[in-house]
Amino acid sequence: LSIKNCLLKEMLNKLVLLLLLYCSTAISAPTQSSVSGGQGDTVKMTFLEPASKIEQQPLETPQLAGLKLYRKVGDQWEAFKAAFKRVYSDAKEELERLEIFAANIALINKHNEAADLGKKSYRLGVNQFADLNNSEFRRIFNGFAGIKSRNRVRGAITYLSPATADALKLPETVDWREKGAVTPVKDQGQCGSCWSFSATGALEGQHFRRTGQLVSLSEQQLVDCSASFGNAGCNGGLMDDAFQYARQYGLETEASYPYVAEQEPVCRFNTSLVVANCTGFVDVPPGSEAKLQEAVANFGPVSVAIDASHHSFQLYRSGVYDEPACSPSNLDHGVLLVGYGTDRASRAKYWLVKNSWNSHWGEAGYVRIARDKGNMCGVASSASYPTV
Numbered sequence: 001l002s003i004k005n006c007l008l009k010e011m012l013n014k015l016v017l018l019l020l021l022y023c024s025t026a027i028s029a030p031t032q033s034s035v036s037g038g039q040g041d042t043v044k045m046t047f048l049e050p051a052s053k054i055e056q057q058p059l060e061t062p063q064l065a066g067l068k069l070y071r072k073v074g075d076q077w078e079a080f081k082a083a084f085k086r087v088y089s090d091a092k093e094e095l096e097r098l099e100i101f102a103a104n105i106a107l108i109n110k111h112n113e114a115a116d117l118g119k120k121s122y123r124l125g126v127n128q129f130a131d132l133n134n135s136e137f138r139r140i141f142n143g144f145a146g147i148k149s150r151n152r153v154r155g156a157i158t159y160l161s162p163a164t165a166d167a168l169k170l171p172e173t174v175d176w177r178e179k180g181a182v183t184p185v186k187d188q189g190q191c192g193s194c195w196s197f198s199a200t201g202a203l204e205g206q207h208f209r210r211t212g213q214l215v216s217l218s219e220q221q222l223v224d225c226s227a228s229f230g231n232a233g234c235n236g237g238l239m240d241d242a243f244q245y246a247r248q249y250g251l252e253t254e255a256s257y258p259y260v261a262e263q264e265p266v267c268r269f270n271t272s273l274v275v276a277n278c279t280g281f282v283d284v285p286p287g288s289e290a291k292l293q294e295a296v297a298n299f300g301p302v303s304v305a306i307d308a309s310h311h312s313f314q315l316y317r318s319g320v321y322d323e324p325a326c327s328p329s330n331l332d333h334g335v336l337l338v339g340y341g342t343d344r345a346s347r348a349k350y351w352l353v354k355n356s357w358n359s360h361w362g363e364a365g366y367v368r369i370a371r372d373k374g375n376m377c378g379v380a381s382s383a384s385y386p387t388v
Contacts (some may be wrong), residue, residue: 069102076126077101084128084360097131104130108315115319121348121370122319124312127361134311140190141357142332144236144305156240156283156384159291162298170297175339175352181208181300182338183216185365187358189261191234196222197356198303198334199242199386203251205301205338206388207276217276218257225249225267233263239303239334243281243386250274277388284383287328289372292380293340301338304353305382306369308333313377316362320348322370326377337383340371351379 070077077098080086088094108124115123129137162168176182183204188197196219208214223233226245231237252273284302285291296302307327320343339352350368359365370376 069098073098073102073105076105080126080130086131100133101131103133104315107311111312120319121322121346122312122368123317124315125317127315127317128358129314129361132314134309134314137314138309138332140192141188142192142194142308144195144238144332144334156281157387159282159284159295161291161294168294170293173339173341174297175341176205176296176301177338180214181205182336182354183214185354185359186219186259186356188219188356189259191223191261191263192236193219193223193234193261194356195231195237195239195334196220196242198305198336199239199246200251201336201338201354202239202301202303202384203243203246203276203278203386203388205336206278206299206386209300210388215275216254217251218254218259220259220264221252221257221267221269222246223259224264225269234261237334239305240281240283240384243278243384246276246278246386247280250277278386280387281384282387284380284385286381286383287375289375289380292337292383293371295383295385296337296339299385301336301354302383302385303334304337304379305331305334306353306377306379307331308335308377313367316367318363319343320346320350320368320370322348322373322376328375328378328381331378331382335367337379341368343368349373351376353379 080101086097088097105126108126111120111124114120129141132140181204183201186197188194199222200217200219204215204217207217222231222237222242222245226237226242227233229245230241231245249269249271252270253275256270256273257268282295282299284295292302292304307330309327309330309332310323310325312323313321313326335356336354337351338354340350341352342349349371351371353367353369355362355365355367357365369379375381
């Protein structure tokens with residue numbers, strides 16, 4: 001008897017489950033059918049119309065949405081986390097980052113499809129910023145204090161074109177890396193200290209031209225010690241302010257005053273460890289790409305500020321960056337101009353720019369910005385270089 005009861009109970013459970021499954025996929029006004037009861041009575045039973053006959057709006061939980069995203073980009077997501085050592089605080093944060101990552105992947109794919117058709121001159125790709133939305137990215141990494149907020153630093157030398165005719169015959173291509181005047185790409189981390197990397201890069205180049213020695217100089221010294229000259233550490237600064245500081249105090253090496261990606265409470269500058277000095281600095285006439293080309297060809301790497309706020313710049317991978325929305329005046333990022341040239345395939349002219357976002361970004365840490373395209377991204381709007 002107990003066995004029969006168990007079997008009967010199991011059959012009833014299966015029947016209830018089937019009914020629940022059926023009901024969960026059916027919503028409609030009921031229809032009725034009649035069947036005969038055991039005593040000749042007529043029993044009316046109600047059935048539901050199939051769900052296919054009406055339009056449904058199923059509810060989707062965040063977990064289900066996350067699962068769908070993971071099915072689309074899961075392999076790329078896992079590769080990204082492994083490559084950039086991402087560990088999130090909890091499942092909620094990881095789901096939020098996955099959603100941003102998936103949106104960035106969609107943007108990358110759409111842009112690169114246009115590039116494949118010849119409609120774009122550059123390509124996008126997954127890098128260390130692929131789990132950030134654009135507003136987060138701009139807030140964390142772009143720390144150039146725009147010149148629109150105040151006048152450029154006093155004390156700069158006015159740029160003069162070279163006096164000799166030979167100097168004005170500019171080469172078709174310039175790359176100061178090939179001459180040994182550029183240190184390896186550095187990484188500013190999550191600190192808005194781009195201005196300090198641009199300034200040290202320019203001074204490293206001038207020091208090399210003067211002494212023949214390439215020395216990596218300390219960004220951290222500028223971050224910690226140049227507040228009285230107008231800079232704000234990880235909250236932004238100006239390259240000209242950094243040159244003013246270096247003119248008065250000089251700079252230590254990266255090794256003696258290493259970078260920690262945050263402003264420390266105490267300046268640890270040691271006068272006895274200074275290896276590079278600055279006698280002044282030169283401001284290139286704002287907006288003149290012709291004068292900027294002269295400067296980088298004849299005098300070495302030049303500090304420049306650009307508009308790096310766009311999603312396309314955040315995810316830039318390769319090619320000549322030509323962004324119609326880029327502003328020549330809303331400058332938010334300090335970088336180092338180390339040369340110029342012409343792309344072999346497209347014949348597009350470009351500026352060769354060293355960034356401070358590690359070699360994972362762009363073309364091994366560099367970006368080629370369109371040259372002679374209306375001062376693309378403001379590359380010629382705030383250019384200067386130190387004198388030694």
